[in-house]
Each structure stands twice: as structure tokens, then as C-alpha cells.
Amino acid sequence: MWSIGNVTLADGAALSPMAGVTDMPFRHICRLNGAAYTVTEMISAKALSHNPAREAELRLLSGIERPAALQIFGNEPERMADMAQQYGADFAFIDINMGCPAPKIVRGGQGSALLCQSQLAGRIIACCARRLSQPVTVKMRIGWDADHRNYLDFARMAQDSGAAALCVHGRTREQFYAGTADWQAIAEIKRAVRIPVLGNGDIWDGPDALRRMAQSGVDGLMVGRGALGNPWIFRRISDALAGRPLYTPDFAQKRQVMLLHCRLQQQVYPARQAVLRMRKHMAWYLKGFRDAAKLRQRVFQMESMAQIEAFVDELEAYSSRRADGV
Numbered sequence: 001m002w003s004i005g006n007v008t009l010a011d012g013a014a015l016s017p018m019a020g021v022t023d024m025p026f027r028h029i030c031r032l033n034g035a036a037y038t039v040t041e042m043i044s045a046k047a048l049s050h051n052p053a054r055e056a057e058l059r060l061l062s063g064i065e066r067p068a069a070l071q072i073f074g075n076e077p078e079r080m081a082d083m084a085q086q087y088g089a090d091f092a093f094i095d096i097n098m099g100c101p102a103p104k105i106v107r108g109g110q111g112s113a114l115l116c117q118s119q120l121a122g123r124i125i126a127c128c129a130r131r132l133s134q135p136v137t138v139k140m141r142i143g144w145d146a147d148h149r150n151y152l153d154f155a156r157m158a159q160d161s162g163a164a165a166l167c168v169h170g171r172t173r174e175q176f177y178a179g180t181a182d183w184q185a186i187a188e189i190k191r192a193v194r195i196p197v198l199g200n201g202d203i204w205d206g207p208d209a210l211r212r213m214a215q216s217g218v219d220g221l222m223v224g225r226g227a228l229g230n231p232w233i234f235r236r237i238s239d240a241l242a243g244r245p246l247y248t249p250d251f252a253q254k255r256q257v258m259l260l261h262c263r264l265q266q267q268v269y270p271a272r273q274a275v276l277r278m279r280k281h282m283a284w285y286l287k288g289f290r291d292a293a294k295l296r297q298r299v300f301q302m303e304s305m306a307q308i309e310a311f312v313d314e315l316e317a318y319s320s321r322r323a324d325g326v
Contacts, residue, residue, distance in 0.1 A: 002219050004165040004196055005135030007067050007092045009220065012036045012238040013209060016167070016200055016224035017071045017095070017139070019102070025264035026281065028062040029257060030227055034234035036220060037067045042097045042111075045074035045083040052087065059087060060268060067092030069137065073100065075109045075120060077127035084132055093164075094134055096124060099141040101173045112173035115144050118154060122161040129162025137165045142185045145174035155189045155197075163195060167222050170201040177225070187216040198222045205233065206240030213241065229284025231257065251319040258285055258312045262305055271305070278308055289318045 002009055015022060015030045017039040027038040041058050048055050061068055070091040074080045084094045098121055100111030107113075114121040129136045138158045143149035155166055168189055170181030181201025190197045196219040203209050204226045212221065226233050235247040249257075261281060265274040282299045286292045295318060302308050 002196065004093060004137065007135065009036045009067070010238070011220075011241050013203065013221040013223045013234055014167075014198065015039060015227060015234070016222045017042055017069075017097070018224050019100075021228070023057065023277070024060040024062050024065070024268055025261055025277075026231075027065055027068070028264055029261055030231045030234060031062070031065050032260075033231040033257070034238050035227075035231075036234075037069065037092070038065055039069040039071050039095055040091075042071045042073045042100060043083075045072050045076065045080040048072070048083045048087060049079055057268065059090075061090055062264075069093035069095040071095040071097055071139065073097035073105065073110050075114065075117075075124070077120075077124045080124055081127045081131040084128055088132070088134065092134060093137050094128060094132055095137045095139055095167070096128060097139050099139045099169055099173075101141070101176050106173070112141055112144065115141060115150065115154060115173065116148070118150070118157050121154070122157050125158055125161035125163050129164075135164035136162060137167060138163045139167045139169070141169050141171055141173055142182055143172045145172050148172075149185070151185055151189055152192050155193050159193045159195050165196040165198065165219075166193065167198040167200055170199065183212055183216050186218060190217050190219075196220065200224065203233075203237070206236035206246050209237040210240045229281065229287050251316050254285070254319075255312055255315070258282070259309060262309050262312070266305055275303065275305055275308065278305065282308060282311075286315075289315065291318055 015035045015038045019041050022041050031038055043055050043058050068091055070088045072080055072084055088094050097111055098114040105111035142151040158166055168186050170183055170186050186199045198220040199212055199216050199218040200222040203221060203223050209221050223233055232249050239246045262278055265278045279299050283296045286295050
């Protein structure tokens with residue numbers, strides 16, 4: 001067990017925020033499968049102040065989703081604190097995005113752009129930390145590009161400004177998701193600050209998590225792309241860290257999760273939107289199945305949730321028998 005502020009967390013990995021992916025249905029699935037905590041898709045503080053109803057889906061929490069973090073982004077300290085205070089009461093943490101590499105976010109001076117604006121970033125963190133009752137965490141990268149890897153100065157600044165924890169993706173903004181994550185840089189950050197540090201990047205299974213923890217000494221881990229179509233990764237990480245045999249779902253267990261995911265999508269979204277979102281997740285769930293490419297083509301032609309659910313029932317015939325079972 002470990003903690004961020006006054007919130008105690010189970011050993012293991014948290015679910016990293018991913019735009020268009022980490023909605024309530026997917027977060028529920030990951031929490032059910034052992035995620036230490038979950039984080040919403042990033043929410044624009046400016047958009048939230050102008051039209052909170054439009055952002056309401058992003059703030060939905062399921063009954064089992066405790067603890068969870070609300071992630072906000074922006075570059076206006078007072079507005080960000082206002083929105084977090086007004087809409088974040090149900091969340092254990094408020095997470096500030098200072099790592100998103102998307103061009104449209106960066107062009108607005110937000111996300112990864114704040115890595116180059118340490119003074120403004122510090123004012124945002126300080127304002128939120130001063131006004132909010134929950135711990136404030138910061139999601140960051142190790143720098144803008146290979147020539148501007150200012151991660152140590154930025155991490156110390158975040159700590160001194162009031163951040164209760166840092167989640168560090170071990171890539172620069174210039175890398176986006178290419179190359180490999182620099183876990184040595186993450187280890188240096190862990191040694192340089194007193195607050196908890198979570199490491200993020202290139203964690204694909206339990207053994208990866210065990211190796212990264214040993215290599216970096218971080219307090220916790222955060223998994224993003226490794227959870228796509230593979231929510232069981234959180235149980236496997238917990239098993240690896242505890243020295244237990246790794247959980248390996250059989251087809252019946254995978255089917256149960258896929259069908260639950262379908263039901264949750266229908267509860268949250270209008271019919272057409274639910275189908276479009278579920279088709280994307282089904283494509284990820286098909287990784288490791290025989291004839292996966294052909295199966296994905298079928299999925300993307302489906303027009304109703306009933307078709308997707310019937311398709312799930314057919315999948316046992318295509319279930320692979322890989323050694324790791326995932």
C-alpha cells in the first residue's frame with residue numbers, strides 16, 4: 001500500500017488518461033480488473049466553464065470507481081481552480097495535464113506546451129493546490145525535445161508549487177509515442193523529489209511492471225496503451241508485484257468483460273455513439289485472436305450493439321491458445 005496525500009492506494013498500476021478512450025465504461029472495466037485508480041479523459045477548463053453540460057459524460061463515475069481523478073487542462077490558473085473546485089467534488093484527486101502532445105492542445109499553450117513555461121505551470125499548480133481540498137497531481141513528460149529535457153527542474157518546481165504527486169511519461173513531447181520511454185530519467189526524478197512519483201511508458205505486462213519498478217524506484221505505475229483491449233493487465237501487474245502466478249483469463253472471462261463493456265456503453269451513450277465507441281474497443285480486444293485482421297473488418301461494418309454482442313458469442317472459435325493467454 002502507498003498513498004497520495006490522504007488517499008491510500010493499493011500496490012499496482014493506475015489507468016492513464018487517454019482522450020477518446022478512458023470514458024466511464026472503460027474505466028469501470030479497468031477498475032474491476034485491478035486498476036489502483038482511474039483518471040478521466042482530459043477536460044478543458046475553458047470548455048467546462050462555457051458549457052458544462054457538454055462535458056458531463058467525461059465526468060461520469062461508476063459505482064466502483066473509487067478512488068478516481070478528474071484530469072483538467074488549460075493555461076489559466078484561476079479558471080482551472082474554479083472548474084476543478086466546482087466539478088471535482090466526487091474525485092479523490094485533481095490531475096493537471098502538462099504532458100499531452102497533441103498539436104491542437106499545444107498550439108493553445110496547454111498540455112506539453114507548459115513544459116516550456118515553468119513559471120505559468122507553477123502558478124497553475126499553486127493556485128489549484130491552494131484552493132482545492134483534494135491532492136493535486138501533475139501529469140508531465142521529460143521535456144519538449146531531445147535538446148530541452150528539463151524534467152528535473154520541472155519536477156522540483158511542481159513539488160515546490162504544491163503538487164502531491166507526479167506521473168511521468170518517459171518521453172519528450174517531440175517523441176509523441178515513438179521510440180522508447182526513458183525510465184532512467186524517471187528514476188532521476190524519483191530521487192530528486194520527496195513526493196510520490198508514478199512511472200508511465202512501455203508497460204505491456206506484469207514482468208515489464210516488475211522490471212520498471214525495480215529500475216526506477218517509483219511509488220506506482222500508470223498504464224495507458226497497454227490496457228487497450230487488455231484490461232486484465234492490471235491484475236497481472238498486481239500479481240507480478242506480489243510474486244503470485246499471473247492471472248490469465250480464459251475465453252469465458254474475456255467474453256464476460258466484453259459483454260459488460262457493451263452494456264455499459266449502452267447505459268452511457270445514445271445508440272449510434274455507443275456502437276462507434278464499442279467498435280473501437282472490440283478491435284483492441286481482438287488482439288491475439290486468430291484471423292484478427294479479418295475479424296476487425298467485420299467489426300467496423302457493424303451498425304448495432306446487438307450485432308456486436310452476437311459477434312462476441314462467435315469469438316470462441318477464433319480464440320488463440322497463446323502461452324500467456326492474453
